[in-house]
Amino acid sequence: MYSLYTAALSFPGFSPALFEIDLGFLGLGTFPIRWYALAYIAGLVIGWRYALALIRRPALWGGKSPATKDDIDDLLFYATLGVILGGRIGYILFYQIPFQFDTIQRDPISILRIWEGGMSFHGGLLGVAIAILIVAKLRGIRLMPIADIAGVVTPIGLFLGRCTNFINAELYGRPTDAPVGMVFPEGNAGGTPAAYDWQAGEWVYTGAEVPRHPSQLYEACLEGLIPALIISFLVWRFGLLKRPGLSAGLFLLFYGIGRSISEQFREPDRFTWGVMPEWLTMGQLLSMPLWLGGVFLVWNALRKPPMQASA
Structure with missing residues (x-):
């Protein structure tokens, strides 16, 4: 099918679901346990456990941990709501x-159908920022x-989420003739997403697909893996x-830089074509405040001496 693109990489064709639960005895057919939902759960749980590991080591904070296990448990609850609702x-x-x-005018209920993506x-x-404010206020920390x-x-959650974007064959990159080009199932030019045939257990191709940057993997590294490794090392x-605020500021800077770079390779959303200028994407525009916030937090943290253990 892709004789013109023999040098292109083939999409691995993972199923969007890890497995399916048979609910036929309830008349509901099968229910797929999707990788995307698992990535959200895994990101929150791993992040929660990592946060607990951080507060259990007072030396990392200059002698006294800023929160208790109950504080972090509350943060997990409110952060989960913040991620989903926000x-x-x-x-x-x-x-x-x-x-x-x-x-929205034609189908107002569409804003509630979160399972359709978006x-x-x-x-x-x-949402998470609001969750942090709520926890700090309620817990007095x-x-x-x-x-x-x-x-x-x-x-950590960003890395897992971008990996599942790749598994779902969504948010793929712009066309390319580079060796890293990969042929994804694309759907059609009208905006219909790529389809997965659950019965056959394979993705549906139209035959018009072209090699594209696997931009989901670029984002997984630039927005998730690299910041996670560098910030944790520091x-x-x-x-x-x-230095209060330094970790948060560095994360905002890392994300802003990573998102701005990866957007150069990512295919813009079809509904923004002709609306956004070619040199700017919505992802880059929304990341600009993160750059400013990150610079301020880093500057503010570095102008003060580090926290020291009390004598």
Whole structure:
């Protein structure tokens, strides 16, 4: 089928679901346990466990941990709500209302159908920021150290999420003739997403697909893996958490840089074609405040001496 693109890599063709649960005895057929949902769960649980490991080591904080296990448990609960609600509301505000308002007018209930896709990282980030504010207020703890914990653990969830974008054959890159080009199942030019034939257990190709950058993997590395490794190394080796706000600021900078670079290779959403200028994507535009916030937090953290253990 792809004789013109013999040098292109083939999409591995993973199933979007790890396995399916047979609910036929209830008359509901089968229920797929999707990788995307598992990535959300795994990211939150691993992040929670990592956060607990951080607060159990007072030396990382200059002598006294800023939170207790109960504080982190509360943070997990509110952060979960923030990720889900913020991610969906952000998608509605940043993408559906500006670019797909006619769709909302025709079918207002579509904004509630979260299972059809449509989550915004920037909205989820705002949701988590609100969650951090709520936990700090309710538990009577300092705000910046909790934000720093989020800065350390959030890249884990980002890495897992981008990997599942790849598995789902979504958010693929722009056409390329580079050796890294990969032929994804693309759906059609009208915007219909790629389809997976659950009965046959394979992706459906139209025959018009072209090699594209596997931009999901670029994002997994630039937004998730690299920040997670570097920030964690600085935390455990150089006492990053002794400077309140530094970890959170570095995360914002890493994400802003990584997202801005990867957007050069990622195919823009079809509904933004002709609306956004060719040199700017919505992801880059929404990342600009993160650059500013990151620079401010890093500057503010470095102008103060690190926290030291009390004598």
